Amino acid sequence: MAFTVALVILLGLFLLNVPIAFALIISSVVYVLFNDGYSSEIIVQRMIGGLESVPLLAIIFFITAGILMNYTGITSRMLRFAQMITKRLPGSLAQVNVVLSTLMGGLSGSNIADAAMQSKILVPEMEKRGYSRAFSTALTAGTSLITPIIPPGIALILYGFIGNVSIGSMFLAGIIPGAILCISFMVYVHFYAKKHKLETEKQEKTTLKDFLLTSKDAFLALLLPVIIIGGIRFGVFSATEAGAIAVFYALFLGLIVYREMKLSQLISALIETVHTAASILIIIAAGSAFAWVLTLEQVPQRMTMFMTAYVSSPTTFLLVVLVFLLIIGMFIEGNVTIIILTPLFMPMLLQYGIDPVHFGIFFIVCISIGTLTPPLGTVMYTTCSITNTKVEKFVVASLPFLVLLVVVALLIAFIPSLSMWMPNTF
Numbered sequence: 001m002a003f004t005v006a007l008v009i010l011l012g013l014f015l016l017n018v019p020i021a022f023a024l025i026i027s028s029v030v031y032v033l034f035n036d037g038y039s040s041e042i043i044v045q046r047m048i049g050g051l052e053s054v055p056l057l058a059i060i061f062f063i064t065a066g067i068l069m070n071y072t073g074i075t076s077r078m079l080r081f082a083q084m085i086t087k088r089l090p091g092s093l094a095q096v097n098v099v100l101s102t103l104m105g106g107l108s109g110s111n112i113a114d115a116a117m118q119s120k121i122l123v124p125e126m127e128k129r130g131y132s133r134a135f136s137t138a139l140t141a142g143t144s145l146i147t148p149i150i151p152p153g154i155a156l157i158l159y160g161f162i163g164n165v166s167i168g169s170m171f172l173a174g175i176i177p178g179a180i181l182c183i184s185f186m187v188y189v190h191f192y193a194k195k196h197k198l199e200t201e202k203q204e205k206t207t208l209k210d211f212l213l214t215s216k217d218a219f220l221a222l223l224l225p226v227i228i229i230g231g232i233r234f235g236v237f238s239a240t241e242a243g244a245i246a247v248f249y250a251l252f253l254g255l256i257v258y259r260e261m262k263l264s265q266l267i268s269a270l271i272e273t274v275h276t277a278a279s280i281l282i283i284i285a286a287g288s289a290f291a292w293v294l295t296l297e298q299v300p301q302r303m304t305m306f307m308t309a310y311v312s313s314p315t316t317f318l319l320v321v322l323v324f325l326l327i328i329g330m331f332i333e334g335n336v337t338i339i340i341l342t343p344l345f346m347p348m349l350l351q352y353g354i355d356p357v358h359f360g361i362f363f364i365v366c367i368s369i370g371t372l373t374p375p376l377g378t379v380m381y382t383t384c385s386i387t388n389t390k391v392e393k394f395v396v397a398s399l400p401f402l403v404l405l406v407v408v409a410l411l412i413a414f415i416p417s418l419s420m421w422m423p424n425t426f
Contacts, residue, residue, distance in 0.1 A: 050288020061243025072254025091193025287339030329370015
């Protein structure tokens with residue numbers, strides 16, 4: 001009875017558009033109030049306990065590092081590098097959009113931050129070169145979904161922490177699927193540009209001197225993901241320590257090497273970090289309290305029994321999960337979905353013999369797709385608000401990208417080696 005009331009209240013709060021963290025907290029408190037065996041203080045204890053974890057510091061550190069990138073001159077250098085390597089491709093500026101998302105994914109770790117940055121920098125320039133605003137916005141939003149699975153994606157860390165899965169393995173597992181997404185978007189942009197005759201004229205070859213100068217500027221930034229992944233896999237430092245190293249590395253580049261960061265910018269970056277980190281941590285705290293409620297009611301075990309009774313094969317299970325996550329992603333923010341659903345899926349993976357690392361990449365891609373769809377797509381609203389694009393036009397323009405993302409999600413699901421080859425090899 002108490003659990004039913006809590007779920008009804010949670011659904012009602014969702015429909016009233018109450019912030020997800022507060023909706024989870026309120027429904028958890030209601031559960032305790034209707035259950036005489038517990039005092040309301042236990043919710044506070046569970047929330048605090050959910051945050052008392054060293055691996056969670058990795059999220060804070062990588063958020064800080066990603067925000068510092070925009071203040072240190074790293075982003076502008078990555079943009080010039082992306083422009084150089086896509087210069088002679090049809091639709092070169094749209095190709096820059098794709099490549100920059102992939103490169104920045106290895107630095108920022110946040111798809112919303114990536115989408116917001118590129119909406120400000122690239123969409124106005126794409127419009128000047130003949131691309132429609134809706135297409136430019138949809139492409140920027142779609143390519144930002146590469147970020148969550150490129151190390152050090154915040155979603156990879158969060159899934160590893162909640163599901164007790166190796167974060168280093170998650171980092172390695174995301175590299176090939178991320179590259180596949182990048183190539184898929186680039187192929188689509190190639191044919192789109194050819195069809196609409198956008199930037200199809202021949203460009204001059206890049207000289208060796210220009211290539212070396214641009215590569216030199218970007219090299220130190222591109223070195224960061226290599227340091228992070230290599231250090232974790234060879235046991236030099238943990239994922240949390242890697243986050244701290246990423247922060248110091250960004251400061252080193254901004255203050256000493258590039259010398260583009262001022263004290264006022266450092267303060268602004270730290271304030272932005274506090275705001276971003278606080279919004280994520282309160283969701284994690286609320287999710288921890290609600291996860292405790294789910295555990296008490298044995299929801300994971302019941303769901304596992306239900307699934308194994310009606311779904312016999314791993315293939316069918318993954319298809320069911322894909323459809324389920326695409327629907328869930330329309331209504332619930334991605335990090336919240338990871339916090340709530342990861343404990344529910346873990347027992348099922350054991351039953352179907354699915355590797356948690358493989359499933360994690362598939363899981364993150366599926367819930368990321370929901371950020372592009374109404375009614376609550378976070379990346380959709382972020383990009384549309386920055387570029388002043390109507391949501392209806394965005395939805396139409398994003399359909400090809402949604403199809404492409406679903407196809408890649410299916411490839412990841414049914415070809416496990418795409419995500420497991422690197423963790424198994426290295």
